Amino acid sequence: MNLDKIEDYIFDLSPFVPYHEEHRSLLSNEYDRQLKDAASNPDGPQPVYDKESQVSRKNPMQGWGRTSGMYPFGPSNTVVDDVVGMLPPIFPKYEKNIFYWQRFIDNTVPLHKDPASLCWIAFNVRGDQNIYFSTDEGTSVGELPYRVALVNSKRYHAPRSDGNERLLLRKTFREYTYDEVKSYLKEHYYTSSL
Secondary structure (H helix, E strand, O other): OOOOOHHHOEEEOOOOOOOOHHHHHHHHHHHHHHHHHHHHOOOOOOOEEOHHHHOOOOOOOOOOOOEEEEOOOOOOOOHHHHHHOOOOOOOOOOOOOOOEEEEEOOOOOOOEOOOOOOEEEEEEEEOOOOEEEEOOOOOEEEEEOOOEEEEEOOOEEEEOOOOOOEEEEEEEEOOOOHHHHHHHHHHHHHHHOO
């Protein structure tokens, strides 16, 4: 009998964070602007394509679709800062990672656990594919759509591939577990709603 609950895998932040379709459109446009700036300025920040070649000798990303990643950049305050600012200050000491763009060009991603992170928060910018979850034994736990969520990256997960693009604005946590970040977020949101 499967005793795992989907809440052990994903915490949907949509009821708490006012992230709407307009924000998705503005972020999508900002991503395109940054790509255009990168193309016209080869000395500036650049996207990194096909991350699978950069992972490690034990490559967990073999067989993935094409991916790219890029850290957002200015000129100064952008919609990225505005959207990230919708979250409480969940960046305690020791966490150095910042939000970055993660683009799955065709979103072909098998079930996997992230090798370098404990959990991550993502704003879904493009694509409406559900994310699905499985136990270590291969039993399905379920799947959900999301606009903004905290995901336990030490549990098996993957987008439900439809072959279309998926773009996330994502931050990974390497020092704090899913349960720790989830507990902090719940305390913040439930306390502030009283």
